Amino acid sequence: MARSSLGCGRQAKKQARRSRQKGLEREPAVAASNMKPVRCAIYTRKSTEHGLELEFNSLDAQREACEAYIKSQASQGWRVLPQPYDDPAFSGGNLDRPALKQLLADIEAGLIDVIVVYKIDRLTRSLADFAKLVETFDRKSISFVAVTQQFNTTSSMGRLTLNVLLSFAQFERELASERVRDKVAASRRKGKWTGGTVPLGYEAKEKKLVINLKEAETVRTIFRQYIALKSFSRLVQNLDQRGIVTKRRDTKVPKFRGGIPFTYGPLAHLLKNRVYLGEVHHDGKWYPAEHKSILDQKSFDQVQTLLAENRVTTQTRRSTSGALLTGKILDDRGNRMSPSFTVKNGIRYRFYISRALMRGRKTQAGSVARIPAQAIENLVITAIREHLALDVQTPDDQLRHLVVDSVADVVVHPKKIMIRLQSDNAQTIEIPWQASVKNGPALAPSSNYADQPDPKLLQAIVRAHAWLRDLKLGKFDSVEAIATSVKLHPKVVRQELRYAFLAPSITEAILTGDQPPTITLARIPKTLPLAWSGQCRTLGF
Numbered sequence: 001m002a003r004s005s006l007g008c009g010r011q012a013k014k015q016a017r018r019s020r021q022k023g024l025e026r027e028p029a030v031a032a033s034n035m036k037p038v039r040c041a042i043y044t045r046k047s048t049e050h051g052l053e054l055e056f057n058s059l060d061a062q063r064e065a066c067e068a069y070i071k072s073q074a075s076q077g078w079r080v081l082p083q084p085y086d087d088p089a090f091s092g093g094n095l096d097r098p099a100l101k102q103l104l105a106d107i108e109a110g111l112i113d114v115i116v117v118y119k120i121d122r123l124t125r126s127l128a129d130f131a132k133l134v135e136t137f138d139r140k141s142i143s144f145v146a147v148t149q150q151f152n153t154t155s156s157m158g159r160l161t162l163n164v165l166l167s168f169a170q171f172e173r174e175l176a177s178e179r180v181r182d183k184v185a186a187s188r189r190k191g192k193w194t195g196g197t198v199p200l201g202y203e204a205k206e207k208k209l210v211i212n213l214k215e216a217e218t219v220r221t222i223f224r225q226y227i228a229l230k231s232f233s234r235l236v237q238n239l240d241q242r243g244i245v246t247k248r249r250d251t252k253v254p255k256f257r258g259g260i261p262f263t264y265g266p267l268a269h270l271l272k273n274r275v276y277l278g279e280v281h282h283d284g285k286w287y288p289a290e291h292k293s294i295l296d297q298k299s300f301d302q303v304q305t306l307l308a309e310n311r312v313t314t315q316t317r318r319s320t321s322g323a324l325l326t327g328k329i330l331d332d333r334g335n336r337m338s339p340s341f342t343v344k345n346g347i348r349y350r351f352y353i354s355r356a357l358m359r360g361r362k363t364q365a366g367s368v369a370r371i372p373a374q375a376i377e378n379l380v381i382t383a384i385r386e387h388l389a390l391d392v393q394t395p396d397d398q399l400r401h402l403v404v405d406s407v408a409d410v411v412v413h414p415k416k417i418m419i420r421l422q423s424d425n426a427q428t429i430e431i432p433w434q435a436s437v438k439n440g441p442a443l444a445p446s447s448n449y450a451d452q453p454d455p456k457l458l459q460a461i462v463r464a465h466a467w468l469r470d471l472k473l474g475k476f477d478s479v480e481a482i483a484t485s486v487k488l489h490p491k492v493v494r495q496e497l498r499y500a501f502l503a504p505s506i507t508e509a510i511l512t513g514d515q516p517p518t519i520t521l522a523r524i525p526k527t528l529p530l531a532w533s534g535q536c537r538t539l540g541f
Contacts, residue, residue, distance in 0.1 A: 035077040040114045042066040042080065043103055045087040045122045052088050059086050062118040069147040070116060078114065092125035093173055095132070107140050115144035120165055122146075125173040127166050188282035191289040199275050200247040201294050209275075209291035216294045218244055219276060223295060226271060227302050232310065236262060236359050264359060271303050324377045324400055325352065329410045331366025337412070339373060350374060367414045374538045376417070377403075378528070380410060383419055383429050457510050464500035467493065503532035 044062040051057050063084070070078045083106070087099040095101075100123075106112050115137075117123050123144070124130050137144060149165065184194045193209045201219040202209045222244065226235050239262050246266055248259040262270075277300055278293030279286040323339030329352050330336055337352040350373035356365040381399050384406060390399070408426070411418040419429040467482050476482045479497070483490040502510075528535050 038073075038076065038078045038113045039081055039111065040070050040078050040116050041083065041085055041103060041106070041112045042070075042116050043085040043087075043099065043123060044118065045090060045092060045097070045099075047089070047091055049089040059088060062122065065118055065147055066116045069145070081112070091173075092121055092123075093177075094126065095124070095129050104136060107136065107142055110140070112142060115142060117144065117146050119148050120146045120162065121172075125166070125170050127163065127170055130163075130166050185282055188280050189287055191280055191287050193280065193289070193291060198247070198249075199273055200270060201276065202291065209289075211292055211294065215247065219270070219294050220299075222267075222270065223299050223303055226306065227299065230306055232264060232267070233358055236264070236267065236361065239267075240361065261361075268307070271307060274300075276300065323350065323352070323373055324403060325373075325380065325407075325410055328407055329371075329376070329412065331356075331368060332411060332413045333364065333366040335364070335366060337371070341373075352376065366412065368412045371412055376410070376412070378538065379417065379431060379433070380407065380419060383431055387421075387429055454510065460496050461499045461502070461507060461510060464496050464498070467497055468500040498528065501530075502528075503535045505532075506535060 042063050044059045044066075046052065046058045052059070063086075067080055070080050085099040085103045087097040090097045090099075103112070103115070115123075123146075124133060136142075187194045193204070193207065195204075195207075198204045198209070201212060201216040203212045204210075221242075222235075222239065225238050226232075229235050229238060244262070246258040246260055246262060274281070274286050275289075275291075276293060276295040277297065278289050278291060280289040281287075325337075326339055327336070331354045333354075333356070335354045335356045337354050338358060339350065340353050340358075341348050341350045352371050352373055354365040354369040356362070357369040362369070381396075381403055384403050385394060385399055388402065388406075390402075406421055406423075408420045408422040411420070415432065415434055417431045417433055419431065421427045421429070467476075470476050470482065476485065479493050480490050483493045486493070499507075528538060
């Protein structure tokens, strides 16, 4: 009985021990099932395009290693996010990478808990960039793991180790860059093509530039036409008519595919490109190249002379324009309008012209492609002064500064001008006007005066001179006193007093009815230059 009891006791202990072991074995599974999932994002990067065409490339290998590591942490609740964050052919020297930007955006959105990379240099090779990333990770409580490198960023020693690793990664990148630069420099000095954007007229074959016969003839045509036309705008228009476009390229990036009409920038670059003379460029110098030339030296030199002459003219015009609305005025098709001027009978007339029209693309310009500069500027200044309820005696310089600071843009329509303000609620001021068909776009009324005096203008000028005389004689001591006497608002009196200071030639023309049909009481700008010559230019005399 004693043995039997002892045996039963031992058996009971074994069963109890087995039960405890089974319970321990079940605990992790139960804990894992109750554990909050840890969302793991895998980031991969490769610096060059070499090998990306393979069925199983470097990015695939990096992702496979990261997935295996995450699976090993499944007991901790780690789960792979299906979203791939792959940057093929992107340098680790900066943060300008599409997949990395998406990764950071998802971190800000709270969609990621852990970032997993193959090596820390896949994330970045720059210490400065790494500091920015760590700041973002710490702010959002994000952990990151490099599966082939063991470090703990929660301790100072771990951060030191990581910084040392990144220092070597940055050194390696800089060393490789220096080697590549030296190799490129040596190759260029020998006249070899080392890659880059292939210019129109050539094809890259076996790492060399080879002439494309069809495109080469297009290049010669462009140079011949510029020599004949002597104008960029006429050249652009001519190329559009001929259907000549930029070089078509096989690329996944739409904006680099080409095959679009020429604009000033690419066209100017083409006309100045010495590659067409059989040369290559490096560090500000040109060297004889291995590839064949498309142009002869004489034609190329003729074009450079024309470019220099046109550039001097353009620079002179821009530097002396003093245009108030530069960068702010647009036509009703969204084209920027640039300041320009013309000289007639020794008088310079300023105006704004649609860039589409300047580039020879008249069909793409807005309904009003050209508008007198002084008139539109005065109109905008007056509108801003009235909107801000400023005194009519506010200095011109102050008003011009207010326009620059408060106006976002000015859009010119056939029958109105829209002024959008730079404010939180983006207020818009609408000013009615009409384009003159005879003289081009101008601030003009809808009716004409056939060599007859304008009664309203005559009355305003006569009253203005009478009020000025009364002020000089002391009959009235202020504008307010005149306003009280004639039962008008002081603002109206101040506005009409301006007509007493018009140039004698303008006053005489109004009295005889010889003023331009655009000059009416409603259309005279409320801000006029003090100089009589400036008044004549503004009012079209």
